[in-house]
Each structure stands twice: as structure tokens, then as C-alpha cells.
Amino acid sequence: xxxxxxxxxxxxxxxxxxxxxxxxxxxxxxxxxxxxxxxxxxxxxxxxxxxxxxxxxxxxxxxxxxxxxxxxxxxxxxxxxxxxxxxxxxxxxxxxxxxxxxxxxxxxxxxxxxxxxxxxxxxxxxxxxxxxxxxxxxxxxxxxxxxxxxxxxxxxxxxx
Amino acid sequence: xxxxxxxxxxxxxxxxxxxxxxxxxxxxxxxxxxxxxxxxxxxxxxxxxxxxxxxxxxxxxxxxxxxxxxxxxxxxxxxxxxxxxxxxxxxxxxxxxxxxxxxxxxxxxxxxxxxxxxxxxxxxxxxxxxxxxxxxxxxxxxxxxxxxxxxxxxxxxxxxxxxxxxxxxxxxxxxxxxxxxxxxxxxxxxxxxxxxxxxxxxxxxxxxxxxxxxxxxxxxxxxxxxxxxxxxxxxxxxxxxxxxxxxxxxxxxxxxxxxxxxxxxxxxxxxxxxxxxxxxxxxxxxxxxxxxxxxxxxxxxxxxxxxxxxxxxxxxxxxxxxxxxxxxxxxxxxxxxxxxxxxxxxxxxxxxxxxxxxxxxxxxxxxxxxxxxxxxxxxxxxxxxxxxxxxxxxxxxxxxxxxxxxxxxxxxxxxxxxxxxxxxxxxxxxxxxxxxxxxxxxxxxxxxxxxxxxxxxxxxxxxxxxxxxxxxxxxxxxxxxxxxxxxxxxxxxxxxxxxxxxxxxxxxxxxxxxxxxxxxxxxxxxxxxxxxxxxxx
Numbered sequence: 294x295x296x297x298x299x300x301x302x303x304x305x306x307x308x309x310x311x312x313x314x315x316x317x318x319x320x321x322x323x324x325x326x327x328x329x330x331x332x333x334x335x336x337x338x339x340x341x342x343x344x345x346x347x348x349x350x351x352x353x354x355x356x357x358x359x360x361x362x363x364x365x366x367x368x369x370x371x372x373x374x375x376x377x378x379x380x381x382x383x384x385x386x387x388x389x390x391x392x393x394x395x396x397x398x399x400x401x402x403x404x405x406x407x408x409x410x411x412x413x414x415x416x417x418x419x420x421x422x423x424x425x426x427x428x429x430x431x432x433x434x435x436x437x438x439x440x441x442x443x444x445x446x447x448x449x450x451x452x453x
Numbered sequence: 454x455x456x457x458x459x460x461x462x463x464x465x466x467x468x469x470x471x472x473x474x475x476x477x478x479x480x481x482x483x484x485x486x487x488x489x490x491x492x493x494x495x496x497x498x499x500x501x502x503x504x505x506x507x508x509x510x511x512x513x514x515x516x517x518x519x520x521x522x523x524x525x526x527x528x529x530x531x532x533x534x535x536x537x538x539x540x541x542x543x544x545x546x547x548x549x550x551x552x553x554x555x556x557x558x559x560x561x562x563x564x565x566x567x568x569x570x571x572x573x574x575x576x577x578x579x580x581x582x583x584x585x586x587x588x589x590x591x592x593x594x595x596x597x598x599x600x601x602x603x604x605x606x607x608x609x610x611x612x613x614x615x616x617x618x619x620x621x622x623x624x625x626x627x628x629x630x631x632x633x634x635x636x637x638x639x640x641x642x643x644x645x646x647x648x649x650x651x652x653x654x655x656x657x658x659x660x661x662x663x664x665x666x667x668x669x670x671x672x673x674x675x676x677x678x679x680x681x682x683x684x685x686x687x688x689x690x691x692x693x694x695x696x697x698x699x700x701x702x703x704x705x706x707x708x709x710x711x712x713x714x715x716x717x718x719x720x721x722x723x724x725x726x727x728x729x730x731x732x733x734x735x736x737x738x739x740x741x742x743x744x745x746x747x748x749x750x751x752x753x754x755x756x757x758x759x760x761x762x763x764x765x766x767x768x769x770x771x772x773x774x775x776x777x778x779x780x781x782x783x784x785x786x787x788x789x790x791x792x793x794x795x796x797x798x799x800x801x802x803x804x805x806x807x808x809x810x811x812x813x814x815x816x817x818x819x820x821x822x823x824x825x826x827x828x829x830x831x832x833x834x835x836x837x838x839x840x841x842x843x844x845x846x847x848x849x850x851x852x853x854x855x856x857x858x859x860x861x862x863x864x865x866x867x868x869x870x871x872x873x874x875x876x877x878x879x880x881x882x883x884x885x886x887x888x889x890x891x892x893x894x895x896x897x898x899x900x901x902x903x904x905x906x907x908x909x910x911x912x913x914x915x916x917x918x919x920x921x922x923x924x925x926x927x928x929x930x931x932x933x934x935x936x937x938x939x940x941x942x943x944x945x946x947x948x949x950x951x952x953x954x955x956x957x958x959x960x961x962x963x964x965x966x967x968x969x970x971x972x973x974x975x976x977x978x979x980x981x982x983x984x985x986x987x988x989x990x
Contacts, residue, residue, distance in 0.1 A: 310718075313758055319682075378888055414683070416643070
């Protein structure tokens with residue numbers, strides 16, 4: 294089944310859990326990103342538009358307003374480094390530098406092999422073990438420069 | 454009941470310290486030595502403190518160990534569990550963290566009454582700790598009786614604004630509509646705050662029970678919990694709790710055989726700090742961009758989908774079952790004149806022991822920082838403390854002994870979300886200010902001009918200073934701008950920008966000025982750009 298068809302099925306299932314009009318739109322956008330390279334392409338937006346009775350323009354507005362969404366395709370793995378003050382004062386900037394160096398990209402960019410997109414995020418609420426970052430759904434804490442590098446290498450290893 | 458219990462904390466922070474692998478290793482050891490009949494291993498929420506390593510507790514000995522490798526764990530297993538003697542080098546000495554002069558300080562657990570004690574995945578354990586009894590009793594009371602108890606307790610909103618909770622409930626009850634909503638604000642995003650996460654992951658049923666009580670009290674049958682999209686672990690734990698409660702008949706149709714039915718559903722956020730504002734959250738839940746609405750009308754009469762809505766923070770809700778069970782007088786016994794009960798503080802930054810501590814309202818920063826945090830890390834000195842989150846004020850160490858509550862803002866201390874961020878003397882005030890301005894610029898929703906354009910200019914000015922291009926007139930511009938944005942912004946986000954920026958400037962005026970016309974950052978943090986050569990032309 295192609296991705297559009299899978300998405301259609303998923304949105305139908307989600308719609309069955311809808312309690313009020315619109316309350317499953319954000320969830321359906323999360324589901325879309327899981328299928329489409331961590332992004333919300335136009336073809337997917339049209340599916341949501343049809344199934345949930347919401348304008349494509351609105352979906353584009355949502356996709357650009359919320360920081361977890363993207364209209365542009367992103368890497369297979371999303372690296373989100375916390376840039377809030379609690380991590381900043383305990384050597385967060387060193388981790389930022391290390392990530393840029395190891396991935397050879399800046400924040401907001403995707404590696405050439407399409408494996409990683411590097412982003413910053415506001416506080417992730419795990420300040421007890423900062424500095425922290427998230428890779429996809431997994432969180433990593435007590436980061437040091439060395440630890441950060443080995444975590445990235447672990448994800449690179451999975452590719453082969 | 455087995456002779457011995459080992460508790461592993463499985464909140465998000467502990468998981469990152471490898472708690473899961475230590476638990477596995479311990480289980481394997483227990484099985485290997487055929488001790489599974491006498492040793493029980495339980496997963497629980499946060500113990501409230503984090504060190505460099507993974508912490509677990511052994512009962513009935515009431516001992517906490519901190520380990521950094523499986524070998525450490527093996528050593529403790531062999532020494533403590535097989536031979537019966539404790540291993541001092543891995544012991545967490547809680548007493549040592551508390552200085553003698555604050556010996557009266559006692560952590561008071563109302564909100565966190567079950568966190569770190571029960572398995573959050575087990576509804577039986579929650580029920581075993583008087584769970585859902587408050588709901589049972591509430592269903593036998595008149596709606597106004599419940600609201601009177603909450604009003605009398607003096608409970609105020611723990612999200613930061615401090616609106617009297619009972620009053621909000623009463624207003625929602627009085628709004629006439631055949632459909633009303635209960636909304637739990639779990640879009641925790643205030644930097645440095647992770648109390649809601651620990652409640653959701655350590656004692657999810659306490660929030661569900663409170664929402665059901667609120668539903669009965671104001672006449673609502675549907676509740677939503679709006680949880681931050683990044684809080685995967687919390688969403689999972691709360692969903693499990695909802696399913697279990699429904700299966701047990703404690704949520705859903707005809708609760709406790711009464712004619713009251715109540716359903717709770719989770720909706721995830723998608724990353725927008727401004728959605729912490731209650732009306733922006735409602736917009737977001739309705740599937741729109743999270744921009745705040747004009748108030749009045751207030752949510753209690755015109756909220757979610759235009760219907761009366763009661764919205765409370767996670768921590769506020771978690772107080773409710775305790776108050777119903779123990780009465781408003783027991784709650785009022787804690788706290789200060791105008792701020793009753795306790796507050797869950799998150800302790801973070803350059804501190805020895807990061808974590809959460811629930812203390813009576815009116816506790817001082819010294820009690821929190823030295824009583825629970827074990828003081829400043831690496832033997833440094835405190836330069837400043839940011840209170841209440843990113844939207845809160847910065848104070849210097851001379852304010853350590855002022856009681857913190859909703860009123861302490863008159864002394865310059867924000868209670869806010871209860872975040873206490875300790876910043877040591879290696880940090881630069883301009884660099885911190887720039888970080889704050891960047892946060893506001895990024896999180897401004899763009900609805901109103903002062904906030905959208907103002908925070909951008911604020912950031913640009915501070916960025917210039919931090920690069921060594923600062924001019925003396927920038928200082929006045931920053932001061933005026935921060936005040937103007939605060940005075941003219943549409944919602945609480947822009948309205949709060951003066952708090953961190955001006956308090957930073959007032960405390961570190963000289964440091965700001967020392968950046969201007971200098972050849973390098975006086976603290977050595979900001980990276981000054983080389984002055985452009987004039988011979989270029």
C-alpha cells in the first residue's frame with residue numbers, strides 16, 4: 294500500500310476517536326510526519342483536509358506555526374538539542390558545538406546522506422539530567438562532548 | 454508482601470541515567486540467586502533528587518544507593534542483599550545534604566504524596582494509598598459542598614498565575630450550558646520546570662481522580678488532558694492510567710454506580726510555548742494555531758468550543774483529592790497568610806543535586822538550594838538565581854532568606870512555576886539576557902506587534918552587545934523596549950518580558966556597561982567579533 298493510502302487509513306481510525314470537531318488534527322499531523330520523512334507534504338495535507346474537513350491552508354498554517362512540524366522533508370533521525378537556560382548554564386553550548394562538528398551541519402540543516410536533521414528545542418522538562426537532547430522519541434541526558442559523539446555514531450552504525 | 458523491596462525510579466530523568474538497565478541487572482541477580490520469593494523489585498516515580506548516577510531504594514532498610522555501573526550494582530547486591538551490610542561508598546547521605554540551621558525543614562508531600570512510593574502503572578497501588586476514595590466521597594456530596602471545601606482551602610492555580618481554584622470551579626458551575634469541559638493543562642514548557650512531568654509519570658491517577666471530581670462539581674462529563682507533544686513517556690503513562698481506570702469502573706459510565714459519567718481523553722501538543730496560556734491552549738486543542746484569545750469572556754463561561762470550561766494545571770489538580778480526603782483545614786495548616794499549601798520546586802542549574810522538592814509555601818530560596826540541592830556545584834559561588842522560570846525574575850544571593858510565595862514578587866522573587874535556576878559566577882549576565890531574549894523572540898506567536906517585533910529588536914540589540922558591537926544608547930533602548938513590550942502586549946508572554954530582562958539589568962548594570970567599548974567580554978563568555986578593519990574601503 295502506498296503511503297498516501299496508509300495515511301488515509303490512519304486518519305480514518307483517528308477520526309473514530311474524535312470527540313469534537315478538530316480535536317484530532319494535531320494528532321493526525323504527528324502521524325503524517327511519521328510516514329513522510331518527518332514532514333507534512335502537500336499530498337498528505339490534502340488527505341487530512343478531505344478526511345477531517347479542514348482547509349489545506351489551515352494545515353499549512355499549523356505546519357509552520359508549531360515547532361514539531363515541518364513542511365520540508367527532514368532527515369531520518371531528528372536531533373533536538375535543548376537550548377533553554379537550564380541546559381545553557383551547564384555547558385549546553387559545548388554540546389551544540391560538538392553536534393555541529395560531528396554532523397558537519399548547522400542547526401536547521403540536514404546531513405547530505407539524509408540521515409540527520411539538527412534542530413534546537415525549548416526546555417524538554419528533564420532538566421534533572423541536563424544538558425539533554427532528543428533523537429526521535431528517545432532522550433539522552435548528562436551529555437558530554439564525548440558522549441554526544443558516541444550517541445551520534447551509534448545511530449550512524451544502524452544505517453549499515 | 455515480600456521481606457524486601459527494591460524501588461527503581463522510572464521517571465524520564467532516571468531513565469536517562471540508565472535506571473532500566475540497572476533494574477534488569479538487579480532482576481537477573483535476584484533470579485540467579487533464587488531470591489525472587491523474598492525480594493520484590495518495583496518501578497516507581499521520582500525520588501525527588503538526582504545525582505551523578507542511577508538511584509534506587511532498599512526497603513525496609515530505607516537506604517538509597519547511587520550507582521554508575523553494573524559492577525557497582527553487583528557489589529551492592531553481594532554486600533547488602535546477600536551479606537546484610539550496607540556499602541557506604543554508594544550510599545546517598547540525605548542527612549548530609551541538609552545543613553544544621555534548617556533542621557526544621559521538612560519536605561511536605563501533598564502533591565507528590567505517591568510519587569516515588571507507588572508503581573505509577575498500577576492502579577491497585579494507587580487505590581491502596583486511598584486512591585479514588587476522594588472521588589467516592591465527592592459523589593456523595595452536593596456540588597456546592599465540594600466547591601466550598603476547595604474555596605476554603607485557599608488553593609490557588611499552580612501554573613503560575615495563582616488564580617483562586619475554588620472560585621474558578623464556582624464560576625464554571627454557575628455558567629449555564631448542557632455541555633461543559635474539564636481541561637488539564639499539561640503543556641509544561643516553562644524552561645526549568647519539570648514538576649508536571651514527574652506528577653504525570655509518577656502518579657497519573659491523582660490527576661485523573663481530581664478531574665473526575667471537578668467534572669462532578671461543575672457539571673461536566675468530558676475532560677481533556679493536553680500534554681506536551683515531546684512528553685512521549687508521560688503520554689504513555691497517562692493513557693495506561695486512563696485505560697485502567699475505565700476498566701475498573703472509576704472513569705467512564707456511571708462511576709461507583711452513580712448517575713455521574715466522565716470520560717477523559719489525551720491530546721498531544723506540537724511545540725509552542727505560548728500554548729501554556731489557557732485560551733491559546735483551547736485554540737490549539739480545537740486544531741488551530743495556538744494564539745491567545747481576548748479575555749473577557751473568560752473560559753469559565755466561554756472556553757473550549759465556546760462552552761464553559763474549567764482549566765487547571767497538573768499540580769493544581771494533584772492537590773484536589775488530598776484536600777477532599779483531609780479537609781481544607783489540614784491544607785491551610787501549610788503555607789503563608791495568602792498562599793496556602795505547598796509548592797513543588799524544580800531545582801536546576803549549577804547545583805550539586807538537581808531535582809524536585811515539595812515544600813510549604815513561604816519556604817526560602819536558601820532552604821531549597823541548600824536544604825535540598827546540596828549547594829552550588831564545583832565549589833563555585835552563586836552569581837544569580839532565576840526564580841519562577843524564564844518569565845521570572847533574577848535575584849542575587851542577598852535575597853536567599855525571603856519567603857517565596859505568591860506575594861514575594863514585591864521583593865522581586867517570582868513564584869511562577871516553581872523553577873529555581875542557580876547560576877554560578879562563571880556565567881555572563883549579557884549572555885543570559887541574550888538567551889532570554891532569543892527565547893521570547895522564538896516563542897512569540899506573532900499575533901500582536903509589540904511582542905513580535907519588540908522581542909526581535911531586543912534580541913538584536915543584546916546580540917550586538919554580546920559580539921562587542923554594543924553602543925551606550927543600546928542600554929536605554931533595551932530598558933525602554935522591555936517595558937513597552939510588557940505594557941502593550943496582548944497576552945502573558947509579551948507582558949512578562951520585563952521581569953527577566955529588567956531584573957537582570959538592575960542587578961548587573963556594571964557588567965552590561967563593561968561590555969560596551971571593551972575589547973573582550975569582561976566575564977570571558979561572549980565571543981566578541983573582531984572589529985572590521987576600516988582600511989577595507
